[in-house]
Amino acid sequence: MKVRLPNVPKPADLAPYDTTLLAEIYRRMFLIRQFEQKVNELFLKGIMPGTIHLSLGQEATTVGACLALEPDDVITLTHRGHGQALAKGVTPQSLMAELFGKVTGCCMGKGGSLHVGDIAVGALPAIAIVGASSPIAAGMAFAFKRHHSGQVALNFFGEGAANKGDWHEALNLAAIWKLPVIFLCENNLYGVSTHITEVMAIDYVAERASAYGMPGETIYGNDPIPVYEAVSRAAARARRGEGPSLIECLTYRRGGHKRDDPGTYRPQEEVEAWFQTDPIPAFRQRLLEDARFDETHISAIEADVMQLLDESVEFALSSDDPPVALALEHVYA
Amino acid sequence: MHSPAVERDTTRDLTIVQALREAIREEMRRDNDVFVMGEDIRIGGSFLFTLGLLDDFGPDRVLNTPISEAGFVGLAIGAAIQGMRPVVDFQYGDFLFTAFDQIVQQCTKLRYMSGGQVKIPLVFQMPTGASGRGAQHANNMESFFFHIPGIKIVTPATPYDAKGLFKSAIRDDNPVLFCVHKHLYGSKGRKLVESSVSRTHVPEEEYLIPLGVADVKRAGTDVTVVANSLMLHRAVNVAEALSEEGISVEVIDPRTLVPLDIDPIIESVKKTSRLVIVEESNLRGGWGAEVAALVAEHALGYLDAPVRRVAAPDVPIPFAPVLETAVIPDEARIRAAIVELLGG
Numbered sequence: 001m002k003v004r005l006p007n008v009p010k011p012a013d014l015a016p017y018d019t020t021l022l023a024e025i026y027r028r029m030f031l032i033r034q035f036e037q038k039v040n041e042l043f044l045k046g047i048m049p050g051t052i053h054l055s056l057g058q059e060a061t062t063v064g065a066c067l068a069l070e071p072d073d074v075i076t077l078t079h080r081g082h083g084q085a086l087a088k089g090v091t092p093q094s095l096m097a098e099l100f101g102k103v104t105g106c107c108m109g110k111g112g113s114l115h116v117g118d119i120a121v122g123a124l125p126a127i128a129i130v131g132a133s134s135p136i137a138a139g140m141a142f143a144f145k146r147h148h149s150g151q152v153a154l155n156f157f158g159e160g161a162a163n164k165g166d167w168h169e170a171l172n173l174a175a176i177w178k179l180p181v182i183f184l185c186e187n188n189l190y191g192v193s194t195h196i197t198e199v200m201a202i203d204y205v206a207e208r209a210s211a212y213g214m215p216g217e218t219i220y221g222n223d224p225i226p227v228y229e230a231v232s233r234a235a236a237r238a239r240r241g242e243g244p245s246l247i248e249c250l251t252y253r254r255g256g257h258k259r260d261d262p263g264t265y266r267p268q269e270e271v272e273a274w275f276q277t278d279p280i281p282a283f284r285q286r287l288l289e290d291a292r293f294d295e296t297h298i299s300a301i302e303a304d305v306m307q308l309l310d311e312s313v314e315f316a317l318s319s320d321d322p323p324v325a326l327a328l329e330h331v332y333a
Numbered sequence: 334m335h336s337p338a339v340e341r342d343t344t345r346d347l348t349i350v351q352a353l354r355e356a357i358r359e360e361m362r363r364d365n366d367v368f369v370m371g372e373d374i375r376i377g378g379s380f381l382f383t384l385g386l387l388d389d390f391g392p393d394r395v396l397n398t399p400i401s402e403a404g405f406v407g408l409a410i411g412a413a414i415q416g417m418r419p420v421v422d423f424q425y426g427d428f429l430f431t432a433f434d435q436i437v438q439q440c441t442k443l444r445y446m447s448g449g450q451v452k453i454p455l456v457f458q459m460p461t462g463a464s465g466r467g468a469q470h471a472n473n474m475e476s477f478f479f480h481i482p483g484i485k486i487v488t489p490a491t492p493y494d495a496k497g498l499f500k501s502a503i504r505d506d507n508p509v510l511f512c513v514h515k516h517l518y519g520s521k522g523r524k525l526v527e528s529s530v531s532r533t534h535v536p537e538e539e540y541l542i543p544l545g546v547a548d549v550k551r552a553g554t555d556v557t558v559v560a561n562s563l564m565l566h567r568a569v570n571v572a573e574a575l576s577e578e579g580i581s582v583e584v585i586d587p588r589t590l591v592p593l594d595i596d597p598i599i600e601s602v603k604k605t606s607r608l609v610i611v612e613e614s615n616l617r618g619g620w621g622a623e624v625a626a627l628v629a630e631h632a633l634g635y636l637d638a639p640v641r642r643v644a645a646p647d648v649p650i651p652f653a654p655v656l657e658t659a660v661i662p663d664e665a666r667i668r669a670a671i672v673e674l675l676g677g
Contacts, residue, residue, distance in 0.1 A: 074415075108448030115446045124414065125447035129438055135404045136439060139411020146368075146393070146417065153411070166435070169404025176399070330445045331482050333452040333506035 001195040005273045006250070011286055012225035019292050023301060025067060025224050026283055029059040031305045032083040033280050035092055038309055039082065039099060043259055049101055050112050055083035057222075057254035060279035061186050062087040064227025065154060065249075068235060069122070073152045074140050076133035077126035078186075081116050084156050089121040092312040102319035109322040110330065130191075131164025133157065134183065138174040141181035141238075152238045154182045154231070159248075160191030162205045171246070175212040180238035182231060185248040186221065192257040193265045209246035221249025222279040252277070346532045348519025349489065352496035353382050353458075357420065359539065360503045361390055364418060367503060370396040370405055371422030371458075379424040380460050380513075381520040406432040406457075410440050413453040418503060425466075426459035426474040426512060440508045441483030452506045456499075461488075462563055462613050463650045463661050464515040464524075471650035475512050475561075475590050476614035479623070485509045485544055486590040490517065490565035493533040494588055497542030505544060514563040514613075528566035529573065545592035549601070553583035556671055557601040559624055560611035561587055564643075564662060568611050571667045582671060590620050598624060599632045606637040609670050611662055616644040641670045 014022060036056045042048040055062065058080070066075065066087035077084040085095055090106055098105030099113050106118045107125055117125030124140070127133035137155035144151040161167045162185065174181050185205045189196050202208070209216020215237075219226045227249055234245035252274035256263035263271075287293040347355075361367045368390075369383055375397050377384035387395045398405040402423070409419035423429060429436060436457075444451055463471040475486050485507055489495035495513065502509040519525040519532070530550060550565060551572050560568035565586045572582035583601050587593060602608050608628055610621035625640045643662045651657055 106448075107446060107450070110448045111446045117447065117450075119414075119447070119450045125443065125450060127439060127443075129434055132407065132434055132439055135407025135435065136411040136414070138404075139408035139413070140415045141411070142408055143412045143415030143417045146366075146412075147415075166403045166407060169399070169401035170407065172399060173401060173404050173408055177396075330447075330449040332485075333444060333449075333454075 002197045003267050003270045004189050004196070005270060006222070006252070006277045007220065008277055009220050009226070011223060012229070014225070014286060014290050021067065022287060022290070022293070023297070025063055025228070026287060026298065027301050027305060028063045028067070028087055029224065029280050029283060030302055031092065031308070032059045032062065032086050034305055034309050035086060035095070036082060038313065042313070048099055050099070052113050052259045053080040053257065054255050055080050057278070058186055058188060058251045059083055060224040060283065061221040061227050061249040061251050062156070064224035065184050065231045068228045068231035069152065069154060072122060073154065073235070074122040074124060075154045075156060076124050076137045077117055078133070078156050078158060079114050079126065079128040079130070080158070081126035082113070085116045085118070085123050085126070088123040090116065090118045090123050092308055093315040094118065096312040096316040097319050100316045100319070101321065102316055103322040103326070104315070104319040108326060110326065131157065131161040131166040134161065134167045134170035135173065138170045138179050138181050141174065141179035142177065144180055150239055152180045152182060152235045154184055156184055156186060158191065159185055159187040159189070159196050159200070159205050162208060163199055171208070171212045171214065171244070174244040175214045178241065178243035181244045182234045182238060183244060183246045184231065185246070186251055187248050188251050188253045190253065190257070190266070204248055206246055206248040214244050214246055216246035216248070218248040218250065221251035222277045222282070224279065224283060254278070345534050345537065347492045347535045348525060348532060349492045349495045349513060350381055350518040350520045352492035352535050353499055354384065355535070356496045356499040357382070357386065358389060360500055361394060366417045367420065368394040368396065368417065369420045369422055370398050370409065372398055372400060372424050374422050378422050380515065380518040380523070382458060382518070383422060402428050402432040403435050406435040407439065409455050410435065410443070410453055413455045414443070414451045418454045420456045420458055420503065423457060423459035425470045426461040427470055427472045429457065429459065429474055436484070436508070437481055441481055445483060453508055454506045455508045456502045456511055457509070458511045459513070460515045460518065461512045462514040462516065463657055465652070465654060465657060467652040468649035473512070473612070473614040474510060476612070476619045478510055479590055479620045483508065484591065486512065487544060487588065488512045488561045488590060489588060490562050490586050491530045491533045493535050494542060494548065494586070496535055497540050498544065498588065501541045501544050509544070512562065516563050526563060526566050528569045530569055531566055542588070544589045545594050547585055547587045547594035547597045549583065549597065550586050551582065551584040553581040553605070555581045555605055556607040556609060556674060557583045557585060557598065557605045558609045558611060558667070558671065559585050559587060559598055561590070562613065564611040564613055567662065567664050567667055571664050571671065575668065575671065580671070580675065593623070595624070595627045599628060602628055602632045603635045606635055607674050608636065609641045609643060609667070609674060611643045611667055613661055614644055615647045616642060617647050619644050638674050641674055643667055643670045
């Protein structure tokens, strides 16, 4: 394998963006970071059941992408879906309750960490089989197009999915039928422990877009602004009826694949370089450098998030388990 | 002299493919969200189910797909989640295996694991069964999917049933596998297995047949035969022949395997005390095993003889006509099982 170091571009100019959007970007990124750290803590304490795939480090990509969408646009989520869910607007209360398997969870406790989502906010409960969500996202886009609804579907996937047949079939179908779908790759360089250079003979996933006749671009994914801009362009294109786009966001997991994986297969040089690109302190610093924000403003956002998080844990822990009869429901409509 | 008064009007005696063509047209006219996609369907598909559909409904609702079964099944799932009612036409049921994850892990589970947030109304129309094409175009898909919660399975045997069940399948809010034996479509130029119920009267006026209701195709008192799809016709032919020998066979078609309407089968067994199950699937783990188990659980005391299953042996389907014929249950095997059960 080759070490892939981050290539950090000059930060995008914040001036064109209003403070409401910038504050919301920061709030959601900070919420995801704190949520995931809390989940990790609860998990290590042995309180939380199941298995957990944390999205620490990938907050800028998920938030930048989701905030570029309209509320009634729909995303598909991956097995690493907590951040995607929060970014699209799933409440931390219902998400935390779901992770605890409580009846108040977004899936009534029947999905768990691997299947979080709330279709009411445009987050189709997560599909945890790599690559399988891509054709489903294309299908939702198919319905949007037929219904002339103006909605867009955004398919989150990792770079590992780009080696699955379902993914290739989905891109081809979306391209031939010009479907309003955005294929958004969170390229964190690793499928579990396997480095991208071991499993792909090209440098970037986005190169594959041309094979299907759609635009593809690779961007730095640890800054929410370029992600926001790329998704905004792709969504506008989709709404104009010009079809799908592939956007590859380069990012990095701050931990292993899942709870019991320390990620020691990653070269130290790569880990250290990427950890220095941590999107949250970087974006915080840039807000502070913007005359429209100050420490008081940002601290208030952070305090609100911490309170919301405490409430979410309290909500989850005090919620009821699902009634056992629920195991037999929702098999058929 | 021939009396016209007793001559039955045969103008509406259709084949299954004719009945299905009517059903899909009626449903597409009724509901704009119904559309059909599949390989080569604009020229009619492999058994001409979609013949002429493009002319009637246009390219937006009759879509030729690439050879991408996982892709277009996943696409149909997504479209269904967003309110459409896709009918996915498979050239051969066997090709479902290339979309197995999409069907088993996505289609049947997204509703369940989301706590009921979505519903997936989606019909898979497919030719199944052995028909001289060798092992990879011969599977009876119903038994593979019979084990899986979250999907319904329809295996019509007659044109009347096919039309009514297909319309119900399209209106159902769940995924439905609609399995039609290749020898039953009756598409032009293709072999149609003949029995007294292979061309049935299909009324002009609309009707639906609910999923999950078995049908007694022939009443009898000596032995109960449960058979579906192609095997139903063979069972009916055997029953008709045996009646001339004084043996009264009751033939029941479950019509849908999921939901399985077991009550009429149990009631019949209580009457006849003997049960033969005929299926084209491989014997091991076929749907017939479930019927046998249910009868054992609910009516064992009524049985005067062990339940007999007539099925394909546990081998892939061979090509040579003589071998295929040897593997697939034929009328001689069905007859032998019945006669043996009756102590003949």
